[in-house]
Amino acid sequence: MRERARALVEAVQDEWCRAFEQLEGRPFREDLWRREQGGGGRTRVLEDGQVLERAGINTSAVSGRLPRALAARLPGTGDEFFATGVSMVLHPRNPHVPTTHANYRYFERGDKAWFGGGADLTPYFLVEEDVRHFHRTLKIACDRHDPGAYPRFKEACDKYFYLPHRGEGRGVGGVFFDELSGNLDRAFALVSDCAGAFLPAYLPIVARRKDTPVTAADRAWQEIRRGRYVEFNLLYDKGTAFGLESNGRTESILVSMPPRVRWAYDVQAEPGSPGEALVEVLRHPRGWV
Numbered sequence: 001m002r003e004r005a006r007a008l009v010e011a012v013q014d015e016w017c018r019a020f021e022q023l024e025g026r027p028f029r030e031d032l033w034r035r036e037q038g039g040g041g042r043t044r045v046l047e048d049g050q051v052l053e054r055a056g057i058n059t060s061a062v063s064g065r066l067p068r069a070l071a072a073r074l075p076g077t078g079d080e081f082f083a084t085g086v087s088m089v090l091h092p093r094n095p096h097v098p099t100t101h102a103n104y105r106y107f108e109r110g111d112k113a114w115f116g117g118g119a120d121l122t123p124y125f126l127v128e129e130d131v132r133h134f135h136r137t138l139k140i141a142c143d144r145h146d147p148g149a150y151p152r153f154k155e156a157c158d159k160y161f162y163l164p165h166r167g168e169g170r171g172v173g174g175v176f177f178d179e180l181s182g183n184l185d186r187a188f189a190l191v192s193d194c195a196g197a198f199l200p201a202y203l204p205i206v207a208r209r210k211d212t213p214v215t216a217a218d219r220a221w222q223e224i225r226r227g228r229y230v231e232f233n234l235l236y237d238k239g240t241a242f243g244l245e246s247n248g249r250t251e252s253i254l255v256s257m258p259p260r261v262r263w264a265y266d267v268q269a270e271p272g273s274p275g276e277a278l279v280e281v282l283r284h285p286r287g288w289v
Contacts, residue, residue, distance in 0.1 A: 005106035009086035024049040037064035043252040056255030076109030089256040095222035096212035098123035114181040122171030125274035135288035137201035168282035226261040
């Protein structure tokens with residue numbers, strides 16, 4: 001399963017990169033790196049594109065001994081581990097195109113092995129058509145394996161991508177799961193289909209919104225909302241914490257940060273605006289399918 005999982009995440013990285021290279025008309029920069037304690041990864045970054053202000057699509061396969069504090073928070077026994085995964089964060093230039101994140105991973109520790117991952121959408125303005133399309137596409141992928149999976153994964157996504165100090169979600173969710181174990185062949189098939197559903201879920205949204213006219217106020221709102229994204233990643237995201245605590249490559253881990261962001265005092269969305277509609281949904285998650 002180690003080799004199957006590693007081959008999957010590398011194939012998914014290639015597929016996603018090809019799609020966004022075609023969109024931008026230029027290639028990603030690639031950095032290969034090694035981890036002193038064992039393993040390494042393949043970081044691919046595209047910056048300052050016409051559509052994507054920053055895109056990071058990374059794979060890693062690492063192994064070794066878990067730090068004691070990290071071992072206490074993970075299932076399984078013993079200090080030795082293996083982990084492989086693909087992680088993507090896309091920060092579009094146009095505020096009317098949502099930021100998005102996807103991650104699929106496989107982990108082994110002692111007698112325990114499991115899959116985790118998911119995909120979620122972080123718009124700056126609420127367009128219900130786009131949110132429904134994203135969720136519907138992911139649900140179809142989940143339903144092929146377990147009709148009850150999408151509701152569980154959607155609820156888990158809303159709970160995980162939440163900023164308690166703000167009282168709001170990071171975005172409008174998607175699917176999220178962790179410690180998917182038991183029958184690993186079935187879990188592998190589900191993860192494969194979910195990863196394959198990402199481009200059909202996201203690219204039509206990009207096509208519809210990338211040429212939307214943008215005002216200075218739109219851009220300012222985007223940068224303020226990006227601040228919430230940074231807050232979540234640095235304060236609560238388990239993947240960021242695992243990467244840093246396990247001596248991963250810092251540049252690869254923090255490529256998820258948006259290139260332009262701002263914090264301003266007590267900014268509120270204008271009454272009746274799409275921004276206000278978005279904040280209402282972030283504070284009170286809805287069903288989208």
